Amino acid sequence: MRVDSISGTNHMSNARMQVPLLDLRQQLSQIREPLRIAIDEVVDSTRYIGGPKVEELEQAIAGYVGSRHAIGVSSGTDALLVSLTALGVGPGDLVLTTPYSFFATIGTISRLGATAVFVDIDPATYNLDPYQLRQWFDKNSADAGRVKAIVPVHLFGQCADMVPLLDLAQARGIPVVEDAAQAIGASYDWNGERRHAGAMGTIGCYSFFPSKNLGAMGDGGMVVTDDAQLAERVRCLRNHGAHPKHRHALVGGNFRLDPLQAAILRVKLDHLEEWHSERQANAAYYDEHLRLPGITTPSPRGERRDHVYNQYVISVSSDRDGLRSWLTTSGIGTEVYYPVPAHLQPCFASLGYTEGCFPHSEYAAEHSLALPIYPELTTEMQDYVVERLTERLTGQAPASPAETV
Numbered sequence: 001m002r003v004d005s006i007s008g009t010n011h012m013s014n015a016r017m018q019v020p021l022l023d024l025r026q027q028l029s030q031i032r033e034p035l036r037i038a039i040d041e042v043v044d045s046t047r048y049i050g051g052p053k054v055e056e057l058e059q060a061i062a063g064y065v066g067s068r069h070a071i072g073v074s075s076g077t078d079a080l081l082v083s084l085t086a087l088g089v090g091p092g093d094l095v096l097t098t099p100y101s102f103f104a105t106i107g108t109i110s111r112l113g114a115t116a117v118f119v120d121i122d123p124a125t126y127n128l129d130p131y132q133l134r135q136w137f138d139k140n141s142a143d144a145g146r147v148k149a150i151v152p153v154h155l156f157g158q159c160a161d162m163v164p165l166l167d168l169a170q171a172r173g174i175p176v177v178e179d180a181a182q183a184i185g186a187s188y189d190w191n192g193e194r195r196h197a198g199a200m201g202t203i204g205c206y207s208f209f210p211s212k213n214l215g216a217m218g219d220g221g222m223v224v225t226d227d228a229q230l231a232e233r234v235r236c237l238r239n240h241g242a243h244p245k246h247r248h249a250l251v252g253g254n255f256r257l258d259p260l261q262a263a264i265l266r267v268k269l270d271h272l273e274e275w276h277s278e279r280q281a282n283a284a285y286y287d288e289h290l291r292l293p294g295i296t297t298p299s300p301r302g303e304r305r306d307h308v309y310n311q312y313v314i315s316v317s318s319d320r321d322g323l324r325s326w327l328t329t330s331g332i333g334t335e336v337y338y339p340v341p342a343h344l345q346p347c348f349a350s351l352g353y354t355e356g357c358f359p360h361s362e363y364a365a366e367h368s369l370a371l372p373i374y375p376e377l378t379t380e381m382q383d384y385v386v387e388r389l390t391e392r393l394t395g396q397a398p399a400s401p402a403e404t405v
């Protein structure tokens with residue numbers, strides 16, 4: 001249920017309202033009691049590695065996203081690492097992905113000794129553009145045989161355009177690893193059928209970093225797949241590659257999900273759809289009220305329910321950083337996701353990319369700004385964000401701003 005005001009909180013200072021980018025205290029107050037019970041159960045069980053809490057969450061996530069197998073792991077980064085390892089990605093291989101993502105997407109490819117090859121984003125959605133992907137194959141037929149995986153990212157909570165992407169991958173027999181770290185619960189219209197982010201490709205990866213829509217109280221992640229053999233390899237890799245105990249056909253690591261985190265996540269999972277709806281309502285409110293010169297609001301592909309708005313990212317045509325400072329001074333939290341695209345990161349200089357290689361990603365890095373979108377944001381808080389943006393961008397207060405001081 002959308003809240004119109006929160007009494008007893010300290011968002012309103014004498015001078016101005018405070019609107020943080022994320023405030024997990026509001027969520028905590030809704031579920032504190034079931035969380036306490038779930039945590040106590042783990043504590044009292046003395047089962048602190050693996051066990052029924054992890055298995056229960058794995059089954060619940062598999063059911064929720066429509067995947068046959070789910071394997072809890074230690075983080076979204078490790079979900080990517082074990083998925084790519086399970087697919088045999090290693091030195092000499094190429095992995096196609098987007099340069100506009102959180103570092104882990106590309107870092108894990110590089111850590112395995114493979115070469116990340118970038119394809120630019122669709123500027124409307126910030127996601128890997130399947131048409132440019134096709135062009136890459138058309139122009140690089142000599143290298144196509146070395147492509148060991150394609151890694152689309154469902155950035156900010158919206159699915160990449162998976163039908164053309166998977167058509168292309170399947171025609172070439174290339175596995176697709178979905179980086180769904182930010183998009184658990186996002187759905188995609190698959191020729192009339194609704195499919196979940198992470199459950200469309202060969203293998204999918206989720207992050208439970210606390211700021212994600214389904215966030216742990218620490219680190220956590222999950223791998224999903226319909227492929228039983230791949231699932232078995234991931235299960236094995238997350239525990240040093242041991243199967244059975246002390247027998248190692250594979251070299252894995254300690255990539256296990258903690259049962260305390262699993263128990264917490266299981267409680268939160270029951271609220272996830274409601275939290276998505278609240279994020280979507282908040283996004284719709286911004287869309288309606290932020291028709292302002294100099295900014296563009298996000299462009300959800302297809303129906304609104306596709307997008308679960310882990311982030312609500314606007315594009316600011318000029319002086320993004322000036323606008324950001326103005327909002328900070330006004331007590332409004334924002335973030336830049338991501339200020340430097342991967343192809344311009346110093347650690348990837350050896351890949352040989354330069355400025356201008358991926359203009360859409362570079363533009364996004366320079367112009368995008370995330371606004372507060374979390375489920376418990378009140379209308380009053382959103383009105384304040386709208387008011388401050390309107391004042392900065394038009395020099396006027398909006399027609400019907402909330403009283404904020």
Ligand SMILES: Cc1ncc(COP(=O)(O)O)c(C=O)c1O
Pocket residue numbers: 075076077078101102104105153179181182206207208209219220221
């Ligand atoms: C797109 C993307 N990929 C991977 C990750 C890595 O997840 P984690 O922080 O759980 O390791 C994140 C998390 O921030 C992410 O946003």
